Amino acid sequence: MRLIDENGLRVDGRRLDELRPIKMEVGLLDKADGSAYIEQGKNRIVAAVYGPREAHPKHIALVERAVIKCRYHMAPFSVEERKSPAPSRRELELSKVIREALETSIMSELYPRTSIDIFIEVLQSDGGSRCAGITAASLALADAGIPLREIVAACAVGKIEGKIALDPSDIEDKEGEADLPVAFMPKSNAITLIQMDGSFTEEEFNQALDTAIPACKKINEMQIEALKRKYVTVKEQAEERAA
Amino acid sequence: MTIFAEKKQLVAPGELLAEGSYFPGENTYREGNKIYASRIGLADSVANKLVVVPLKGCYVPRIDDFVIGRVVDIAMSGWIVDISAPYPAMLPLSETPAARGMTARKDLTRFFNVGDLVMAEVIAFDRTRDPLLTVRGRGLGKVSSGRVVHISPAKIPRLIGRKGSMISMLKKMTGCEIVVGQNGTVLVSGRQPKNEQTAVAAMFMIEREAHTRGLTDRVSEMMSRELR
């Protein structure tokens, strides 16, 4: 099947440098200290944060800082063929790299001997779910009032039919030639997650990275807007009622 | 030297607040000569210090804080109290009035049992130890009646108001007794259910709209309407 048509458009009608439509919502869960929901293309992912709270079990607590715990998990109904609820090796690896992507941003020294727990549930997966998961989790951390250096944004870049393509969907990931997920903190110019599988020449890789970074910056702006929107809406509604 | 954020401006983590020789206050941090916000909240500056008044956050105990907590366990010589902080608090037997030579578990439950609510004060807390409480003092001890409400600890300063103005208004208008714990737990006690209900509604309204202008008037107006 062709991934790019004669007009240079992809299977879902996007150009090579276009992100999928993204929707973000902050603070949708009641019990969690912080939460966020993201839709990116067909991805539907919810992230929640509890903490800082007592570390369980006690022996994992760190003397100088908070322990960060992270669970990336896919719902059994999130993919075409039902996935077993038991954590797969992929989910275990992703839980690790996602935790590491977020750790730098968290000022964990402020809460020694506690635990900050991050849960990412993928309700529907369509390529780039670890990136969307990081984007949502970082928002959930901010929503929980956890002190952060900045909010982390993430996006993947692929290679389809020899061309660099931004934000590949599942079919483009499966049929394409390379996949490069990146998590980025724009202000610090810090890449906190980078993985790759497939095949890139050095030049293609540099081009892919050049595409990922501005996309992450754009997503970061959306995150800040979504975070503030929650409070701005309350403000506007309240002041409107008084008027 | 420039301040980029306006007073009361909503800022998000990582946003640039100021550049130059300013001091990083609460919920901000410095990198080089720039000051950034680390929490979502309202920016403010006091003299040369930039701060962010947080809209959300857990309760971090401070010495002398008045808190309302729940006993969750009985230890060798005291009680473990949940004060909604990331650390469990300890109330030693020695910090209760009239505790003399009693150490057996049976005796401890004569004072407080698991599930009891206590009004206490924080007497010690630092990075290496869990908070220590006392109930020796006026107005401290077991809670025996009233309605318990949980408010986000970040909003407690707004609930109290400048020099207690907001909480006084609530007490006066509803005639209720209201005891506010710094940890976000509030005890309300009124003679009429309607008055209690109104006081609670006012608290949730303050919690929700803490970051808006004209809040005091709106709360006052809401309470008048409800109490009519």
Added chain:
Amino acid sequence: MSSTPQSPPIAKFEQKSVVDLIAKGRRIDERKPTDYRNMKIETGLVQKANGSALVHLGKTKVMTGIKVELGEPFPDTPNQGVLTVNAELVPLASPSFEPGPPSEGAIEIARVVDRGLRESKAIPLEALCIDPGKKVVVVFVDVYVLDHDGNLIDASAISALAALLTSKVKRFELKDGEARVKDELVPLEIRNEPVPVTTAKIEEYMVLDPCLEEELVMKSRLTVTTGRDGNICAMQKGGLGAFTDQEIRQAVRTAIEKGREIRDIIKGATLEK
């Protein structure tokens, strides 16, 4: 669930001395920032395996055994053989390894080694299909870390590659609808040599092939796996820190060049004698 790992306590002055040395261009074991430790590759130690290799990288020791068997293909790839990589951090390798199911560290090593082999198409999976949908060749790559002195990913991948390059398998063929095993031994066909190069970031300095002491001080690491043609086939950042995009591009450049050197060493050690 992944948790921030406990790290052995280290005094500030000890950390500082490692960093100060690197600032002067030397490392605690006298290496230059771009030097790998002494590498020794021994193959054929386990005759019961189709192939095996023990790699010494400084004091790190990793052994990989290859077992080739007949099995069923995955339902969504009926025409392909199966490659499966597993890694174990056996408890005798380090005081910090405990018995039990694979830790996230072991899983990460296995998956990065797998990605290098798979994405570089080192093993031609289509050629391992005997009876489409029914019988294929399954290649088991089992990585066994025996002594942990840092840079387990590189040592594991090099050991896996060396074991594969020296693997001998019986020929399988389809006769009368049944898979038959012929007695003659032939080398396993390997079409690429994916080589990982891991860079550690210590403060703002980048060093290759970190030893354990350096890993205790490093903020993050970046592994870049390249194939014969210099193409990048896998990449993995690990650790609690971050890299600037310049540092990443530089690490990629270094990996392509260093990868060639290491590939030559591996090929030299695994040539038919």
